[in-house]
Amino acid sequence: MKRMWGVKKIFSFMFLALMVSVLLAACGGGGGSDGGGGGGNNNQIPPPATGTISGSVSGTTVVAVNDAGNIVASDDSSGKTPDAFGNYPFTLTGIPTGVNIRVFLITASGVYPMYFDSNDADTIPDTNVFSLTTAATISLGYVNTNDATQSGKAIPANNPINTTGVSSSSENTNIPVSITNPSPPTGASLSQLINDGLDALNNGWIIKARNYFKAAVEGLSGGENQNDADTSRFFYALTRVIALGFDNYSDGNSTDMNRMADILDRFGCDTSMSKRSNLSAISCPDPNKSIPVPMPNDSPTVNELGGFINIIVRPEIEGALSNLNSVSSSFNKAWIFDGNSVESDYGDVLMIRALSKGLLANIDIGNALNINADIDAENNYTNNNIQQFLANNLNFLTLGANPSPLLASAKTQLNSGLDDMTSAINFIRTETDSQNNDFINLGNNTPPEIDEALSDIADAKASMDGATVMQDNDSISNNEFILDMSPFFGGLINPRPLLPLFTGNTPGMFPDVTLNGVLPNAPNNNVNINEDINPADGIPDILQ
Structure with a gap:
């Protein structure tokens, strides 16, 4: 069957060529009638200007x-x-x-x-x-x-x-x-998708970059050069979450919550394309302007925004982690970012994995707490302040109905993320080439400072399991305090009663300096969240 299709196709081309020859002859292009040889050139249409x-x-x-x-x-x-x-x-x-x-x-x-x-x-x-x-x-x-x-x-x-x-x-x-959502050309090669995606990323065309790297990843078959496959996965992971914030053009449906544009619609932002094309053009109602414009009464609540994060954002973060988990430790790519030549390698992979897991942990913590509020009602209320807000929302920052599994998940994500951060620091510090052009690097930190950072990460991990001595490395020797985050991640600490009292927007002292056992040896010379000396004004220095 395949051979017959090829024969038919060849015959079709032969027939088409024959018909073109007949037409040229009929138009005097054959060279044997009026005008002499080369008459066909006289009938050529010049290219458009x-x-x-x-x-x-x-x-x-x-x-x-x-x-x-x-x-x-x-x-x-x-x-x-x-x-x-x-x-x-x-x-x-x-x-x-x-x-x-x-x-x-x-x-x-x-x-x-x-x-x-x-x-x-x-x-x-x-x-x-x-x-x-x-x-x-x-x-x-x-x-x-x-x-x-x-x-x-x-x-x-x-x-x-x-x-x-x-x-x-x-x-x-x-x-x-x-421009708003460009698709890669049909049949584009892997190298073309990578190069065009990197050009788009360098110039801030994030959605184009995401689309091209997505096509590159979806086209991988297993036979590609390993570094090209790694490059595709790394940059798709890098752009797929960021691109959500650039999807701002309204679809005319102000009831759904599937895109960033839908959130802007619900907040009453101008829906015209020219007012969604860039950050400086976006115009939304603001009751706090000199000429107040109230928010729409059906603006999204905090819970609705949380739904968007859980349904739309979280899967992209998890997808990015899946992409990063498939990148080999030999990955290395030089590229242009913001006009400067930079290099990405496996240290970048590990660090971005760590940050992604931190984002997932924060989502879990947010889901474990009651954080709902009516955003438009609170902002449109002319005399609103923190004191009034807390009075209007008595459950705000209390534990949710079943916080323990969510906080346990957050702890798992943080533990794994801190492990990745440790691995990233060790990977970067042991590289033998210059780090000046690395996309993610350790800056000007000295070896002792890097050691201190690794020690702090280890202590932070340990504090999630129980009381841990923390060393304040930026201060005097032996400036230690004890941190115990295990009650929080065990679902035993209700944050709301630990908030300071507010008068208007001015905070007072914390009611419990131990934060229900998180700082078990407070207050002492090394840790006192109610310290009020700079200036001594009745407001904890930590809140100023």
Whole structure:
């Protein structure tokens, strides 16, 4: 069957070639009729004229899109040499004529549509659409994403319509999916997915980076170069959780809670794409502004936000851990981050594993406690303060219905995370090459300081099982205190009664300086959470 399909395909190509030859002959392209030989060349259609857009940016990806939302040209700062002001040149070539064009700058803080004055008269950037009628060369100069008067927009030093053959069109606030959630090209190789993903990560295009590394991991078959497979898994783990915070564009459904955009919808934030494209553009009701704007009454509660964390965020953290667990100890990758050459290796894997397990532990602890509150009611209440908040929410920070399994899970995650952190520190400190360009490194810590950190980690682990002598390594010799976290992780400590009393937003003294046995030998010269000497104002120094 496979052979027959090949024969049919060959026959189809032969038939198509024959028909093209007949058509060329009928049109006088065969060289034997009027006009003599070579007449076919006289009928060739010249390629369409295209223009060029150039300028400079502080470091980002620059793309041009047409009305269909397709990217027609792109450039980024990777590998470029900055000018004297620290800005990077860019050039967009092949800009088609006769179609509407929009330019977007993509940075770590989001997407910035480029705006300009449509009539070059009132200096008000009121549109982001222009078109070329000829093969023009547009020089934008420096394109600024930090114009204080144009929050969320990229403003060029030079108005594009001042270029001959360039005209403006009406504003288009839509941001195409090719930017908001770009898919890798069909058939992309593993090396292409890795390289394009790293370029996107360097330029802050986090969702693109996540999508490309995800495709790289899903395409692994087992026969790849080990370091390429490790690279795919490491960077997918690195980007898959972070990308959740960049999924901000509203889907028009203000009732669900499946994406960060849904949370913004529920808080009444402006749903237009131009107001979700980057962090500085996001606009939400704020009852604490000089001109108060109350939050919607159906804003999410703390429990609803906790549901989002458990249902959406936690699986991504667990998925990232699964990716990291599959990375070999020989992993090593040089890449560009924020314009600087850095190196990632197995020390990074171990450290990010440790941080991920710490996040899971925090989620478990949050689930073990009653932390619900009506966010909009509390924020819209004009006379609200901590004292009133605690009075309105008597169960806040009390133990939940069945805290023990959750706190036991948190303890397991923390123990494993601290083990990974210890392994990461030991891995990094024993590397023989320079650590100056390592993505995660030990900084300028001296060997004795590193030893002290490892000792502190060991003590923290031990304190979860029982009373442990802790040494304050930043202070005088023998400045020790005893820490016992075992009652907390055993579900025996209710945090709410341990809070200090508040008058308005001003805290008083803690009612129990031992925190129900967590600091069993307090107070003493080495530990006293009610110490009030700097300044002596009735407020524990630890809370100032």
